[in-house]
Amino acid sequence: MSTRVGVVGVGQMGSAMAKAVIGRGFPLAVYDPNERACLPFAECGAVVASSPRALAEGSDVVLIVVLNDDQVRDVMSGTEGILAGAHADLCVVIHSTIHVETVLQMARDATTAGVCILDAGVTGSVEGAETGQLATMVGGSPEVIESCREVFDCYSAIVSRMGELGSGMRAKVARQVILFLQAAALHEGMRLAEAAGVDLGELGKMVEQANKLNRVQEMLWMRGTAGMADPKTDFGKRMVAAGKYTAEIAEKDLGAALGLAEDLGMDLPLTDVAITRMQEVFGAR
Numbered sequence: 001m002s003t004r005v006g007v008v009g010v011g012q013m014g015s016a017m018a019k020a021v022i023g024r025g026f027p028l029a030v031y032d033p034n035e036r037a038c039l040p041f042a043e044c045g046a047v048v049a050s051s052p053r054a055l056a057e058g059s060d061v062v063l064i065v066v067l068n069d070d071q072v073r074d075v076m077s078g079t080e081g082i083l084a085g086a087h088a089d090l091c092v093v094i095h096s097t098i099h100v101e102t103v104l105q106m107a108r109d110a111t112t113a114g115v116c117i118l119d120a121g122v123t124g125s126v127e128g129a130e131t132g133q134l135a136t137m138v139g140g141s142p143e144v145i146e147s148c149r150e151v152f153d154c155y156s157a158i159v160s161r162m163g164e165l166g167s168g169m170r171a172k173v174a175r176q177v178i179l180f181l182q183a184a185a186l187h188e189g190m191r192l193a194e195a196a197g198v199d200l201g202e203l204g205k206m207v208e209q210a211n212k213l214n215r216v217q218e219m220l221w222m223r224g225t226a227g228m229a230d231p232k233t234d235f236g237k238r239m240v241a242a243g244k245y246t247a248e249i250a251e252k253d254l255g256a257a258l259g260l261a262e263d264l265g266m267d268l269p270l271t272d273v274a275i276t277r278m279q280e281v282f283g284a285r
Contacts, residue, residue, distance in 0.1 A: 002026055005151055006059030008052050008075050008082070009096070010037045013122075014065030016129035017095070020155040022046060031055045031075075052078070056085030056092075061151050065095045069102045076106050086113040091148055094119045097173065100166045103139075107165050116144045119165060120152070121172020123179075129155045136160070137175070139168035181270075188270045192257060195264045219246065219282070228283045243282035250278040 006029040007018040015037065022028045022044055029047040030038050031054075038048040049055035052075045056062055062082055066072055072094060076082050082092055092115055094103060103119045110117040118140035128134050136156040138145050145161055152159045162171040193203050219242065223229050228243075229236035254275040261268045279285045 003151060004029070004058060004060045006031070006049070006055040006062040008032075008055060008062060008064050009066035009071075010041065011065070011067070012126050013095075013129060014063070015040075016126045017063060017065060017155045018046070019130050020132055021151065024154045026151070026154070029055045029058055051080035052076075052082045053080045053085035056082040056090060057087065060089060060091065061148055062090065062092045063095055063151070064092065067096065069098045072096050072098050072102060072106065077109050083109055083113040083115060086110075086115045088114070089116075091116040091118065091144060093117075093148060093151075094169075095122055097121060097176070098169065100169050100173075103166050103169050116141070116147075117165070118144055118148065119168040121168050121175070122156070123172065123175050128157075133157045137162045137168045137171040139163055139170070140165045185270055185274075188268055191266070192261055192264075192268060195266055196260060216246070219243075223283050225283075228285060239283060244279075244284040247278040247282040247284045250282070251275055254278070 002025065004027045005021050007014055007021070008031050010018055010030050010032045014032075018028060018030055018041060022041070027047075028041065028045075029049050030041045031049040031052055032038050035048075038046075042048050047055075047058065049058070052062075064072055064075060064082075066075060074081065076092070078084075092106075092110060094106065094117070107117045107119075118138055120136050120138040122129070122134045122136050124134040132153070132155055134156045136152050136159045138152070138159060138161050140161075142161060145159075149159060162168050190200060190203075194200055223239050223243075229239035231237055231240050254271055257271055258268060258275065261271070274281075
């Protein structure tokens with residue numbers, strides 16, 4: 001018998017995941033307090049559950065894709081929550097990006113109810129979920145992850161175990177730091193360029209092309225640590241030398257940016273901080 005999948009929360013991302021699941025032929029049940037959000041799935045033959053409890057009672061794997069910690073607690077442990085519908089072999093996957101402590105609390109509640117639980121941060125777009133292109137970072141038992149892999153594969157291009165329970169969410173929030181600070185840095189660069197009279201459309205083309213050739217991020221990941229590589233090894237020596245060179249270039253170039261900003265009478269708060277961190281960023285010390 002096919003794994004019965006339930007999705008709690010069919011907003012943008014939850015809806016995309018649900019579409020991917022039903023598109024692979026899995027029996028699907030959905031729940032959302034916004035009943036209109038469930039209508040398209042009813043038309044596709046999915047069960048529209050009256051509560052998370054009812055959904056859990058008829059599912060083998062339940063995906064939680066709600067907005068925040070409070071909603072996760074409610075759909076998990078509320079009077080009509082998932083755990084109220086617990087049964088043997090039920091597995092709950094928390095996809096919502098929430099605090100790690102909330103994940104661990106939900107795990108304690110689930111264990112008491114005899115339910116398996118995983119935390120699985122995802123990164124990618126709504127369109128990526130529909131076409132099976134998400135990256136899914138999972139925390140929990142390898143055996144439980146494997147039991148859910150065919151479900152993950154509906155909407156994921158890559159599924160990676162990050163460690164024990166809670167590690168999926170730790171990886172996701174680290175990913176979000178990278179994502180949103182990159183956006184903030186992009187915005188700061190755009191502000192500087194615009195104030196200096198640079199055509200942003202043309203600059204955008206240059207940045208897009210340069211990003212295809214840029215190996216700065218690759219250099220950081222290659223180091224294998226956020227700290228300094230071991231200078232006692234040949235690899236470590238090469239990484240430290242490359243880091244020192246890159247940090248010097250970065251400090252010079254960011255200094256030029258700060259000089260331009262001063263001439264324009266504007267501030268670059270991220271750049272002010274970044275220029276003081278380049279030695280550390282590139283593992284030069």
